[in-house]
Amino acid sequence: MYICSMYSKELLKGTLKTIILKLLSENDRMYGYQITQKVKEITEGKINLTEGALYPALHKLEADGLLMTEKEVVGNRMRKYYKLTKTGNNKATEMVDELKQFIETLKAIMNVAPQNLSWSV
Amino acid sequence: MYICSMYSKELLKGTLKTIILKLLSENDRMYGYQITQKVKEITEGKINLTEGALYPALHKLEADGLLMTEKEVVGNRMRKYYKLTKTGNNKATEMVDELKQFIETLKAIMNVAPQNLSWSV
DNA sequence: TTATATACATAAGAAAATTATGTATATTTG
DNA sequence: CAAATATACATAATTTTCTTATGTATATAA
Numbered sequence A, B: 001m002y003i004c005s006m007y008s009k010e011l012l013k014g015t016l017k018t019i020i021l022k023l024l025s026e027n028d029r030m031y032g033y034q035i036t037q038k039v040k041e042i043t044e045g046k047i048n049l050t051e052g053a054l055y056p057a058l059h060k061l062e063a064d065g066l067l068m069t070e071k072e073v074v075g076n077r078m079r080k081y082y083k084l085t086k087t088g089n090n091k092a093t094e095m096v097d098e099l100k101q102f103i104e105t106l107k108a109i110m111n112v113a114p115q116n117l118s119w120s121v
Numbered sequence C: 001t002t003a004t005a006t007a008c009a010t011a012a013g014a015a016a017a018t019t020a021t022g023t024a025t026a027t028t029t030g
Numbered sequence D: 001c002a003a004a005t006a007t008a009c010a011t012a013a014t015t016t017t018c019t020t021a022t023g024t025a026t027a028t029a030a
Helices: A016-027 A032-042 A051-063 A086-110 B016-027 B032-042 B051-063 B086-110
Strands: A029-031 A067-074 A077-084 B029-031 B067-074 B077-084
Touching: A016 A029, A016 A032, A016 A051, A016 A077, A016 A086, A016 B086, A029 A032, A032 A051, A032 A077, A032 B086, A051 A067, A051 A077, A077 A086, A086 B016, A086 B032, A086 B086, B016 B029, B016 B032, B016 B051, B016 B077, B016 B086, B029 B032, B032 B051, B032 B077, B051 B067, B051 B077, B077 B086
Parallel strands: none
Antiparallel strands: A029 A077, A067 A077, B029 B077, B067 B077
């Protein structure tokens, strides 16, 4: 898995943790590979998370006490399920709200009224 | 100017260049400080660009041939105006479109339908 | 006269992602 | 049956990008 996104890659930066927390707030528990597939599905292939980004992010969220893990072996292969902690659940709500507001702000910039007069050069 | 944003700072990552190009596609020419003020104005203070992020980004965009500069002295103080090149203008359109699509994709994730059945665990 | 605003710049460090590997099993396909 | 692809984890080296901090300098407001 080497291709990250059909978007300019920079755009994803800063949103990964929020995406992970959001998915986990909807899905009780998920494992890493499942998260990549779920994101691919929801975004119709537009976002493909790379392992090099995902796994370190999951480890960081666990280290920060936002996620907890359960290991299971399914058909000889290991799975590590991630689940929100109580703190993680609160943080998820907070970060999703923040991202939604940020999206609105970005839209304001992207649709800025052409040539308003407040700045004359 | 040390405070960057009322948002978690990560969110801004990856969007700065698009913001700059968008503003310049609306404003013919702008100088650095003006860009910080314009962004503050449009976002109602929610985004404050730091110099440490802005100036290197402008220099990079110039080095990449997307911006060109005109220096002027206004009231004993130097101003460096930035303007889109032809390439920069095309790139601006492209990156703004990309960001708009990315925003829609992000919204899809943030509003993901709870518990659809395509992934059973 | 001191703080704030205007106006540029850059360097050190941190954070986060990309890119590239590595290990291993299961399944599909030619 | 062999090879490719999918599943499933992990990490190290590097790059990019931003934060934080600092530096220079003039103008204006308190």
